[in-house]
Amino acid sequence: MAGRWRRRLRGPSSLPTRLPLHVTTSSATDHPRPRSPADLFLSFTVLALQGFGGVVAIVQHELVERKRWLTREEFLEDWAVAQVMPGPNVVNLSMMIGGRYFGWRGAVAALAGMLTVPLAVLLVIALLYANVATHPGVAGALRGMGAVAAGLIGGAGLKLAGTLGGNPLGRPLCIALGAAAFAAVALLRLPLVAALAGLGAVACALAWRRLAR
Amino acid sequence: MNAPQLALQWSDWLHLFGHYLVLSLLSVGGAITTAPEMHRYLVDEQRWLADSQFNASIALAQAAPGPNILFVALMGWNIGMNAGGIGAALFGVAVTLTGILLPSTLLTYTAASWGHRNRELRAVRAFKAGMAPIVVALMFSTAWILAGADLPAAGHWPLWLLAAAAALIVWRTRIHLLWLLGGGALLGWFGLV
Numbered sequence: 001m002a003g004r005w006r007r008r009l010r011g012p013s014s015l016p017t018r019l020p021l022h023v024t025t026s027s028a029t030d031h032p033r034p035r036s037p038a039d040l041f042l043s044f045t046v047l048a049l050q051g052f053g054g055v056v057a058i059v060q061h062e063l064v065e066r067k068r069w070l071t072r073e074e075f076l077e078d079w080a081v082a083q084v085m086p087g088p089n090v091v092n093l094s095m096m097i098g099g100r101y102f103g104w105r106g107a108v109a110a111l112a113g114m115l116t117v118p119l120a121v122l123l124v125i126a127l128l129y130a131n132v133a134t135h136p137g138v139a140g141a142l143r144g145m146g147a148v149a150a151g152l153i154g155g156a157g158l159k160l161a162g163t164l165g166g167n168p169l170g171r172p173l174c175i176a177l178g179a180a181a182f183a184a185v186a187l188l189r190l191p192l193v194a195a196l197a198g199l200g201a202v203a204c205a206l207a208w209r210r211l212a213r
Numbered sequence: 214m215n216a217p218q219l220a221l222q223w224s225d226w227l228h229l230f231g232h233y234l235v236l237s238l239l240s241v242g243g244a245i246t247t248a249p250e251m252h253r254y255l256v257d258e259q260r261w262l263a264d265s266q267f268n269a270s271i272a273l274a275q276a277a278p279g280p281n282i283l284f285v286a287l288m289g290w291n292i293g294m295n296a297g298g299i300g301a302a303l304f305g306v307a308v309t310l311t312g313i314l315l316p317s318t319l320l321t322y323t324a325a326s327w328g329h330r331n332r333e334l335r336a337v338r339a340f341k342a343g344m345a346p347i348v349v350a351l352m353f354s355t356a357w358i359l360a361g362a363d364l365p366a367a368g369h370w371p372l373w374l375l376a377a378a379a380a381l382i383v384w385r386t387r388i389h390l391l392w393l394l395g396g397g398a399l400l401g402w403f404g405l406v
Contacts, residue, residue: 048278048279048280049278049279078325081328082321083241083243084241085241085320085324085325086237086238086239086241086316086317086320087243087244087317087318087321088282088317090280092321092325095318095322107318115282117279118283119306122277123286127299129269139401141397142268142269143372144372144397145272146271146272146359147360147375147376147379148397149275149276149359150360151360151375151378151380151381152275152379152380152393154352154353154356154380155383156352157349157352157380159384163345164345168338168342174346175346177347178346179350182350185351185354186357186362191253192351195347200347204343204344207339207342208339208343211339212335
């Protein structure tokens with residue numbers, strides 16, 4: 001089953017580049033892999049410290065294109081799960097990559113690498129910020145960066161909206177469900193749990209029916 | 214609005230921890246999708262954070278290197294600072310970060326292998342397809358609230374313009390996000406937004 005899915009994902013053009021034998025096996029049999037949990041910790045620390053305003057692009061570039069710990073196909077699979085599951089996407093992703101090689105020790109090492117040093121850096125920045133927060137220039141700069149940060153999230157939403165074209169729900173239903181969720185959370189300020197549980201259940205039920213056809 | 218002075222009890226910290234435990238399980242699409250709920254709870258309902266502190270937590274975490282989830286740690290940091298000092302702030306970091314990560318990481322780690330084996334299942338595909346438009350809409354909601362789109366137009370339209378421009382640029386180009394954040398900081402420093 002896994003092999004069939006991967007062949008569909010890769011498409012016929014890219015199929016001959018890797019042996020079908022390897023397609024059905026788990027990862028890390030035929031490409032480089034981290035040497036140890038310590039290697040994972042250090043690698044993810046370096047990745048995280050390069051990620052301003054989002055780490056996932058760095059993770060993709062470093063781990064797939066340069067270190068080749070993952071194929072692009074494996075990255076896509078893990079990223080899809082990381083997005084569907086609750087929790088910060090890139091943290092989920094790092095944990096899954098770590099766990100793929102060294103079990104829970106690898107997961108913890110990758111998670112700690114992603115969080116420990118960046119957290120220390122951030123707290124130092126926050127402490128410095130507290131001392132200069134009354135400076136009008138600093139307050140203004142933070143206001144400007146806040147507006148840009150809002151825009152970055154909106155831009156990421158625009159990018160993600162582009163992937164909805166292939167959604168089995170179809171465009172009109174996606175727009176209707178999205179608009180309802182936006183109205184509930186952004187305009188009516190309803191608790192998130194209401195939007196997720198209510199609209200999410202409706203959306204999943206609709207998708208379930210569509211997929212039967 | 215100035216930072217509130219707080220006298221937090223153990224029960225308050227427990228409520229905070231419990232709130233983030235729940236948000237962790239709801240944070241499909243990333244913890245930032247739960248930012249509206251965090252704002253409603255921390256700023257509107259409990260008044261543990263000033264609106265400016267809430268926004269600064271997200272902006273600082275976006276500006277600093279590292280995963281954006283660390284904005285949650287900064288919220289705990291600021292609540293602790295409002296409640297006493299650096300000791301309480303570090304405790305706040307531990308409470309919020311552990312709360313937002315513990316359930317989701319355990320669940321993801323357990324479910325990842327299961328989902329990997331069963332991705333052809335109709336239920337798995339229905340969940341992915343159904344949640345997709347909701348998750349995207351939640352990102353727009355987050356952007357909307359962070360940009361202060363419900364504030365009075367007078368005096369805020371330059372901020373909206375900046376947010377909209379940043380969204381369009383990041384959507385349409387591959388520019389490094391640091392340039393955009395730096396541009397926003399410069400505009401703000403000189404009082405243009």
